[in-house]
Amino acid sequence: MLVAAINRCLAPTSKLQMPAWLRSTPLLRWLGLSAAQFSAPRFWDNMELLGKKQIAAISEALAQRLIATCQLDVNSLVFDCTNFDTFIDTENRSRLPQRGHAKSKRTDLRIVGLALLVSVDFHVPLLWKVYPGNQHDSITFAQALQELTKRYQVLARHCRSITLIFDKGNNSATNQEILDASHFHFVGSLVPTHFADLLALPVEKFQELEDARLKPTRAWRVTRQVWGQERTLVITFSPELQRKQIRGIEQHLSKKRRALEELQAKLRRSQKPGAKGKGYSRESLTKRVRQICSGQHISKILRVSVIEKRRKLKLFYRTDASAFAQIKEHQLGKRILFTDQKSWSNEQIILAYRSQSQVESA
Numbered sequence: 001m002l003v004a005a006i007n008r009c010l011a012p013t014s015k016l017q018m019p020a021w022l023r024s025t026p027l028l029r030w031l032g033l034s035a036a037q038f039s040a041p042r043f044w045d046n047m048e049l050l051g052k053k054q055i056a057a058i059s060e061a062l063a064q065r066l067i068a069t070c071q072l073d074v075n076s077l078v079f080d081c082t083n084f085d086t087f088i089d090t091e092n093r094s095r096l097p098q099r100g101h102a103k104s105k106r107t108d109l110r111i112v113g114l115a116l117l118v119s120v121d122f123h124v125p126l127l128w129k130v131y132p133g134n135q136h137d138s139i140t141f142a143q144a145l146q147e148l149t150k151r152y153q154v155l156a157r158h159c160r161s162i163t164l165i166f167d168k169g170n171n172s173a174t175n176q177e178i179l180d181a182s183h184f185h186f187v188g189s190l191v192p193t194h195f196a197d198l199l200a201l202p203v204e205k206f207q208e209l210e211d212a213r214l215k216p217t218r219a220w221r222v223t224r225q226v227w228g229q230e231r232t233l234v235i236t237f238s239p240e241l242q243r244k245q246i247r248g249i250e251q252h253l254s255k256k257r258r259a260l261e262e263l264q265a266k267l268r269r270s271q272k273p274g275a276k277g278k279g280y281s282r283e284s285l286t287k288r289v290r291q292i293c294s295g296q297h298i299s300k301i302l303r304v305s306v307i308e309k310r311r312k313l314k315l316f317y318r319t320d321a322s323a324f325a326q327i328k329e330h331q332l333g334k335r336i337l338f339t340d341q342k343s344w345s346n347e348q349i350i351l352a353y354r355s356q357s358q359v360e361s362a
Contacts, residue, residue, distance in 0.1 A: 079115070
C-alpha cells in the first residue's frame, strides 16, 4: 500500500504498469523486494485486506502524524466538498460514480464527490471522504460531522478549541443540531435572500474594516435567531465581488437574449404555411422559455410573455432595468456570515470564512 501511495504521488500508473515503474526507481533495492511481487493481482489481494475500520485507523494516524510533524494549527479547520469527472461506463454498477452537478460543468460524465477538512495553514487535509456524485453536500457534511465528533478528543489535544468553517451548501437544521451538540465552534454563511431586511440595509451604514487584507470590504454586525439559536451575523459588502457578479449576470443575459431571439425565429418559421414538423404548443413554448430563463436572477430581470393572437403564438421579451438595479443595490456584492464565536471581531470572522478558498488548492 505504501508503494502504491508513493506511485500515486510521484508518477501515477495503472497497477499493470507498476512493476515497470518500480524498476526505474531505487524502491526495490531499498525494500529488498522484486518487481514480480507488485503485480496487479497481488495489489488487489492486499486491497481486500483493508476494510473500513483499517482505512479509518490509517486516516486518523496519518492526520495525527501530519499535525505533529508539520506543527499544524488546528484552532480553525475548513470543510468543503468538490467533485471529479470519471470515465466509468454508465453500465458499471459502482455506487460512487453518479450523475450530478459537476464542477467541470460537463453533463456527459459520472462524477465522484470528495469532502475535505483542511488546516488553514499549509492547506493540509486532515479528514477526507469520498461519496456518491449525486449526494447533496449537506448530507455529506452531516456524515463528516459524526466522524469529526469521534475524533474531537484527539484533535483537541493540540488546541483549546476548534472552529469549523463551511459554506451555505452544508447548512441544514439537522447539521446545526449536530454542531450544537458537539464541542466545535463554527463560522458559516447563510442564503442572503432569506434575510431580505438585512440585504435592504444601505451600504453607507456598513463599517470599514481595519485589516488591510479586507479593504475595501465593509461590514455590518447584528444578532439573530438561526435555527432556534442566537447567532452573531456579519453582513459583508465587497465592491469587487459586486463588479464580478454584475459582469457575470450581464454575460448570462446576453446569452439568454440570443436564445430567446432564436426561439422567436423558430416560432415564426414553425407557423408559416406549409411548415414541417410538429411546431410549438403554448405549453411546450412556455416550458422552453422557462428553461432559457433559468439561472440566478435571470427570471427576475428578463420579462417574457407568450400570447396567442389569431390562432398564432407570439413571444415577447424585455429587460427589466428597474429589477436589475434593485438586485445590484440590495443583493450583489453581499454575503451573510454567521457564527457562535461571539467574542470574535468582524475581521476574524470574515478572514476565517475566506480561508475556504484554500480547500480547492488542497
